[in-house]
Amino acid sequence: MRCYQTPKGPAIVHLHGHLRRLLDSCKMYRIEVPYTAEQLATACFDVIEANGLTNGCYIRPMVLRGYGAVGMDGKGSPIETYVPAWEWGAYLGADAFATGIDCGTASWSRPAPNTFPGMAKAAGNYNNAQLIKMEAQANGFVEAVALGTDGMVSEGSGQNIFVVRDGELLTPPINGSNLQGLTRSCAMQLAEEAGLRLRVEPVPREALYVADELFFTGTATEVMPIRSLDRIPIGDGKRGPITERIQTRYQDIINGRADDVVDELGCVGTLSSRYT
Ligand code: PMP
Secondary structure (H helix, E strand, O other): OEEEEEOOEEEEEOHHHHHHHHHHHHHHOOOOOOOOHHHHHHHHHHHHHHOOOOOEEEEOOEEEEOOOOOOOOHHHOOEEEEOOEEOOOOOOOOOHHHHOEEEEEOOOOOOOOOOOOOOOOOOOHHHHHHHHHHHHHHOOOOEEEEEOOOOEEEEOOOOEEEEEEOOEEEEOOOOOOOOOOHHHHHHHHHHHHOOOEEEEOOOEHHHHHOOOEEEEEEOOOEEEEEEEEOOEEOOOOOOOHHHHHHHHHHHHHHOOOOHHHHHHHOOOOOEEOOOO
């Protein structure tokens, strides 16, 4: 989760959505979390305050099975909960918000449905994400677009993806290979607000090369234009107008400059602050 300094104090974006996803992920893995979402929310704000991170930070609540059983039955291990937080700047580089990033298509696929549950934000999924991300960087790219085992576009190593063509937005469905991103949902709502047609349907890889615009969404990534894929320029090879519009709107929301919009869109429970 990210926390931003807003006129009303530090506020966490999509706080309740993130905590719900954490608890849902635990349920899938048969982990009984000994805390409520409310208690976890309080812990997040406590950690931010205690560490003086009031200018904004990244918070990563984690629930795990600690030291105990060695075998595959995790019940013998104690459930431990951690709430680390730290200052973390623009994940893919501050300049990239305006210029866009260069991406490659990953040679690794995302996990197939019914293998590692894609809807769970589980640490094990990030073994696959690391393969994808490190390969991209080794090839001189900032990020990668990964395909599912069906060959259709899935997502980035830690981002959902959107395609813009002829003024229309397209994003892959949540199909067991990708995470149901909260920023994705927000971008979908912002597209609707902007009167853009939105389609959620399987995206073939080749649709990416001929897109007018491509962008990633994610909590760490925020809304990030993709200017090339596999060294093929996307559109004009720079941030496009629709990406910029959604990006600006998202920035306004998370920085607390668009409270009205937040309520109107229900986009989020976007900002949660115990000071409001
Ligand atoms: N996909 C993956 C694999 C991710 O790790 C993330 C980041 N949490 C996302 C998508 C984007 O999700 P969100 O917008 O909720 O941060």
